[in-house]
Amino acid sequence: MPISKETLDDVALSKEEYDIIVQDLGREPNLVEIGLFGSLWSEHCGYKHSKLLLKLLPHASPRVLVKPGEENAGAVDIGDGLCVVMKMESHNHPSAIEPYQGAATGVGGIVRDIFTMGARPVALLNSLRFGPLSEARNRYLFGGVVSGIAGYGNCLGIPDVAGEVYFSPSYSANPLVNAMCVGIAEKRRLVSSRASGKGNLLMLVGADTGRDGLHGASGLASQTFEDERELRPTVQVGNPFMEKLLLEACLELADTDYIVALQDLGAAGLTSSAIESASKSGSGVIIDVAKVPRREEGMTPYEVMLSESQERMLVIVKKGCEDKVKAIFDKWDLRSDIIGQVTDDGLAKIMDGKEMVAKAPIELLTSPPLYRPKGVKPNWLEALQKSDFSDIPDIRGDASSVLLRLLSSPNIASKEWIYRQYDHQVQINTVVQPGSDAAVLRVKDTKKGIALTSDGNGRYCYLAPFAGGIIAVAEAARNLSCAGAEPIAMTDCLNFGNPEKTDVYYQLEQCIRGMAQACKILNIPVISGNVSLYNETRDEAVYPTPVVGMLGLIEEIDRLCTTGFKRKDDIVVLLGGTDTDTDSLGGSEYLELVHDLVAGIPAINLNLEKRVQQCCRDAIKRGIIHSAHDCSDGGLTVALAESCIAGNIGIRAKWKIAGRGDSELFGEEQSRIVVSLEPSRLRDLERLATRHHVPLQKLGVVGGSRFIIENMVDLPLDDVTDAWKGGLQRAMA
Amino acid sequence: MRFGVLVFPGTWSDRDCYHVLDKVLGQKVEYVWHKETDLSGFDCVILPGGFSYGDYLRPGAIARFSPIMTEVAKFAAAGKLVIGICNGFQILCESGLLPGVLMQNNHLQYRCQWVYLRVENNSLPFTSRTEESQVLYIPVSHYEGSYYADAETLKELEANKQIAFRYCNSLGEIVEEANPNGSIDNIAGIVNKAGNVLGMMPHPERACEGIVGGLDGNVIFESIIGEVTTRAMGCVKLD
Numbered sequence A: 001m002p003i004s005k006e007t008l009d010d011v012a013l014s015k016e017e018y019d020i021i022v023q024d025l026g027r028e029p030n031l032v033e034i035g036l037f038g039s040l041w042s043e044h045c046g047y048k049h050s051k052l053l054l055k056l057l058p059h060a061s062p063r064v065l066v067k068p069g070e071e072n073a074g075a076v077d078i079g080d081g082l083c084v085v086m087k088m089e090s091h092n093h094p095s096a097i098e099p100y101q102g103a104a105t106g107v108g109g110i111v112r113d114i115f116t117m118g119a120r121p122v123a124l125l126n127s128l129r130f131g132p133l134s135e136a137r138n139r140y141l142f143g144g145v146v147s148g149i150a151g152y153g154n155c156l157g158i159p160d161v162a163g164e165v166y167f168s169p170s171y172s173a174n175p176l177v178n179a180m181c182v183g184i185a186e187k188r189r190l191v192s193s194r195a196s197g198k199g200n201l202l203m204l205v206g207a208d209t210g211r212d213g214l215h216g217a218s219g220l221a222s223q224t225f226e227d228e229r230e231l232r233p234t235v236q237v238g239n240p241f242m243e244k245l246l247l248e249a250c251l252e253l254a255d256t257d258y259i260v261a262l263q264d265l266g267a268a269g270l271t272s273s274a275i276e277s278a279s280k281s282g283s284g285v286i287i288d289v290a291k292v293p294r295r296e297e298g299m300t301p302y303e304v305m306l307s308e309s310q311e312r313m314l315v316i317v318k319k320g321c322e323d324k325v326k327a328i329f330d331k332w333d334l335r336s337d338i339i340g341q342v343t344d345d346g347l348a349k350i351m352d353g354k355e356m357v358a359k360a361p362i363e364l365l366t367s368p369p370l371y372r373p374k375g376v377k378p379n380w381l382e383a384l385q386k387s388d389f390s391d392i393p394d395i396r397g398d399a400s401s402v403l404l405r406l407l408s409s410p411n412i413a414s415k416e417w418i419y420r421q422y423d424h425q426v427q428i429n430t431v432v433q434p435g436s437d438a439a440v441l442r443v444k445d446t447k448k449g450i451a452l453t454s455d456g457n458g459r460y461c462y463l464a465p466f467a468g469g470i471i472a473v474a475e476a477a478r479n480l481s482c483a484g485a486e487p488i489a490m491t492d493c494l495n496f497g498n499p500e501k502t503d504v505y506y507q508l509e510q511c512i513r514g515m516a517q518a519c520k521i522l523n524i525p526v527i528s529g530n531v532s533l534y535n536e537t538r539d540e541a542v543y544p545t546p547v548v549g550m551l552g553l554i555e556e557i558d559r560l561c562t563t564g565f566k567r568k569d570d571i572v573v574l575l576g577g578t579d580t581d582t583d584s585l586g587g588s589e590y591l592e593l594v595h596d597l598v599a600g601i602p603a604i605n606l607n608l609e610k611r612v613q614q615c616c617r618d619a620i621k622r623g624i625i626h627s628a629h630d631c632s633d634g635g636l637t638v639a640l641a642e643s644c645i646a647g648n649i650g651i652r653a654k655w656k657i658a659g660r661g662d663s664e665l666f667g668e669e670q671s672r673i674v675v676s677l678e679p680s681r682l683r684d685l686e687r688l689a690t691r692h693h694v695p696l697q698k699l700g701v702v703g704g705s706r707f708i709i710e711n712m713v714d715l716p717l718d719d720v721t722d723a724w725k726g727g728l729q730r731a732m733a
Numbered sequence B: 001m002r003f004g005v006l007v008f009p010g011t012w013s014d015r016d017c018y019h020v021l022d023k024v025l026g027q028k029v030e031y032v033w034h035k036e037t038d039l040s041g042f043d044c045v046i047l048p049g050g051f052s053y054g055d056y057l058r059p060g061a062i063a064r065f066s067p068i069m070t071e072v073a074k075f076a077a078a079g080k081l082v083i084g085i086c087n088g089f090q091i092l093c094e095s096g097l098l099p100g101v102l103m104q105n106n107h108l109q110y111r112c113q114w115v116y117l118r119v120e121n122n123s124l125p126f127t128s129r130t131e132e133s134q135v136l137y138i139p140v141s142h143y144e145g146s147y148y149a150d151a152e153t154l155k156e157l158e159a160n161k162q163i164a165f166r167y168c169n170s171l172g173e174i175v176e177e178a179n180p181n182g183s184i185d186n187i188a189g190i191v192n193k194a195g196n197v198l199g200m201m202p203h204p205e206r207a208c209e210g211i212v213g214g215l216d217g218n219v220i221f222e223s224i225i226g227e228v229t230t231r232a233m234g235c236v237k238l239d
Helices: A005-010 A015-025 A031-040 A092-097 A099-115 A136-156 A216-220 A228-234 A240-254 A269-281 A301-306 A322-331 A379-385 A399-408 A458-463 A465-482 A502-522 A589-595 A606-621 A635-647 A661-666 A679-691 A717-732 B014-024 B067-077 B087-094 B151-159 B218-232
Strands: A064-066 A074-079 A082-090 A120-130 A160-167 A176-186 A201-206 A259-264 A284-288 A312-317 A336-343 A347-352 A355-361 A430-432 A439-442 A449-455 A486-495 A526-532 A545-554 A571-576 A627-630 A651-653 A672-677 A696-702 A706-709 A713-716 B002-007 B028-033 B044-047 B081-085 B101-103 B111-119 B135-142 B146-148 B163-168 B187-191 B197-200
Touching (some): A005 A015, A031 A301, A082 A099, A082 A545, A092 A099, A092 A176, A099 A120, A099 A136, A099 A240, A120 A545, A136 A240, A136 A717, A160 A439, A176 A449, A176 A526, A201 A322, A240 A259, A269 A284, A269 A301, A301 A347, A312 A336, A399 A661, A465 A486, A465 A545, A502 A545, A571 A679, A589 A661, A606 A627, A606 A672, A635 A651, A635 A696, B014 B218, B044 B087, B067 B081, B081 B218, B087 B101, B087 B197, B111 B187, B146 B187
Parallel strands (some): A082 A526, A120 A160, B002 B044
Antiparallel strands (some): A082 A176, A120 A176, A486 A545, A627 A672, A651 A696, B163 B187, B187 B197
């Protein structure tokens, strides 16, 4: 039977890919088998266009216990017999269609990845990108996504401790919703997802299976789409209460020796769950779809296998332990059914009662063709990178008003409007709340703390994908260093357009190369990640947006640092680069907000970056400094203002302005940290800076109730605070 | 003394309450699963925060039918101490052990933030260690925390000194800006007529260690411990 183009389009397989399947299978696949291949060979599950590039990222360090691809999430050793498990994932396309449920189920999916490994989720983070809030639809999407994250995460009792959000026209039709979850487990209790041992049983637990989310992996996440409204039925609806029950039941189960493996059902549902689980151990599986409990009548085997109904788990139960496992799920009022077993023939066999409806080698199902197209630097980029800003008027007397504008712009303003809707305290570990450079959680029963942050500047990557990739990693690490934490592991979510286009592939490759270089120099292994491609609407790709989620370790929790100035008469010092020139305007928030210009080339010196971070961490460890805050969006002046706002105290600063005023005040030169300290400790800091070869510059003195940069800015601190605190709220009003 | 921490499907502050009672206050504490039917041996039971039954239908509306709630009613009738925090408060209202209802926040958003509370009655078993009108700094975290009762009930609550806490500013003034959810008369916590059942929206267990932001929650647990110890010593408080 010749296969129709429509059928192949439905599952996003090309004719060439279909031909490979026919050749390797030795026959035409039937419809169910096409469904299996389509899902597993989708970009979402198969990483066809990114796998070869992802190999560039370093994964090794003595702390790494689980690397990318080995399990549902990566894991690192933090000592005391404990490990941290973490991963980040996108739910961009579902959120564009139905913001509340799209974001909610994004949280649900990433949380399952963590407790599947036997780790108790201890923190959520999220990175969001939307179009400008001046448009009603963007306000709707943003408000809906935040409520969805709140609605799902709050119900689970997992604190949402950090994140970031940016607004740019580039994301108007295609918002980005990246959720990250972090868990803590006893090292010896880590649970695998490898379905091994012939005769062990496949138990499906949790929600019944419905028709929701069919083709989520192959359709929604692996193609561009024209009209999002048509696709609403492919978005799943979350049930956080069911997830909470699954979480508790699975953690109870992880403490027993009744099971071989746990695997959640995410994209491509039972298909990817069972087959990937068997693939990891080289086993086979046989599944009887007739035994899968249904939400609707008349579902075909194809639909059962591809359903993306949420809140379901696959448990690989040791033969003979099924009653004990069932008893645990019964306690939590969860349905559990044996639907198949592990075999040793390397085949995936799908039965519908007595009839075999699909049969294919697991090796073939999980080995999609990998593509390495040639990326080409686009001409439009050359034009944008010209960074002669001499025809832009410098700021003269209006630096104060520019500062207030920057502080109240939604990209820089306080994100309290978001995080007060998230429970960020439950589990009572939150030592540094959202709003600082990094959130800090204590690790109960130890002296340690973990610091968490997420970062990624799409505008930088758009203008300079390689440097942008470096900066994403460097800035996340800098955030952690400002808290006094040593960066020990990274996860990421790579949000790009259609990789089949040469300019998008160029962006993807350059960003990953940049990230890889930063990881190598800063010594940070990538332990998990996710790729979201085809973020385009009507042929327009989003800014290339790699988002980095990073974990830092604080050996002694009482040696941590926050952003706010602490004491009157403390001196304020800048650690790091001091050779500001016009280049630092490239890609800056100032340039876009005030001059409506996205141009120039963001740049970074990684070796200086590394030294600055080491110096900062060292100064915190030795108790020399009282505060540390990294200079990022809005540059040095915004960083100073944020330290004043957080500490509720003013500053009188003065420094020599050699070049352009706007560049000195608001340029976004990298590798800079603002610290404050007692005057008597200045000599200690200078010695430390010399040892680390880090430039140091005195900026001013903390105190009073005004924000003053001599000859440039003079404002009451209250005005500065109001601009920053109310910015986002006003934009949403 | 022994504390029982009730666990309903969807409860999540159970572990926080347990941690504070065990590790911070050094008390005996046990989890009690909602299907159990025995509370003998406990001096105080806590209904913790969370989303029991996913808050489906209404917060607390399904949990009130859990088997353990029959025992909680008997436990309360016997004069023993019961404290419902957040979702626990909602369950106590739904089950009729406390008057009034908790409605959606007036701004229709979830709210997680630190708030100030003024102690309105410091002769309760839950507040006996506080000063008169002491201001406590304790976080809230809820979507449905706007307390409401009809005028007659409110009058009664006032007359019987059943209002335990009100939202206030840092100076202890009861002002609209300090109200995080639109609660009537800024009410943050109430007790039953007998004074042995407390419901409060703020989370005292989140404010018992300096490292996580505050210590003011301790005084509530210390008051309970003091009360139970006094009772155990056979000292009966005379009115």
